[in-house]
Amino acid sequence: MTAVHGDCRYFLATDVAKGQCLRNQIPVGWDEPACPDGQPAAKCKFCGNFSHDRCTAVDGGFWAYADMRADNCPDYRPEDPAG
Numbered sequence: 189m190t191a192v193h194g195d196c197r198y199f200l201a202t203d204v205a206k207g208q209c210l211r212n213q214i215p216v217g218w219d220e221p222a223c224p225d226g227q228p229a230a231k232c233k234f235c236g237n238f239s240h241d242r243c244t245a246v247d248g249g250f251w252a253y254a255d256m257r258a259d260n261c262p263d264y265r266p267e268d269p270a271g
């Protein structure tokens with residue numbers, strides 16, 4: 189489960205604040221509380237290679253931002269939400 193719609197894999201942004209839920213077919217706000225169907229999107233902040241605003245998947249690392257989508261990243265390593 190995710191905390192907000194904006195972190196959910198079913199969220200499709202339509203502007204900087206709002207979007208559409210592709211699962212439930214309803215308009216939702218980015219920072220509004222997620223529903224029980226929410227699943228984490230592939231984002232740097234949910235990746236085991238992300239630490240202190242850096243991607244550590246390569247030698248030396250590089251700056252990355254937490255909300256960057258990682259759908260096409262070959263090094264994306266989703267963290268277990270249960271810890």
Ligand code: SF4
Pocket residue numbers: 192193196197198199208209210211212216221222223224225226227
């Ligand atoms: S309504 Fe639920 S399934 Fe849809 S985007 Fe929000 S959290 Fe995800």
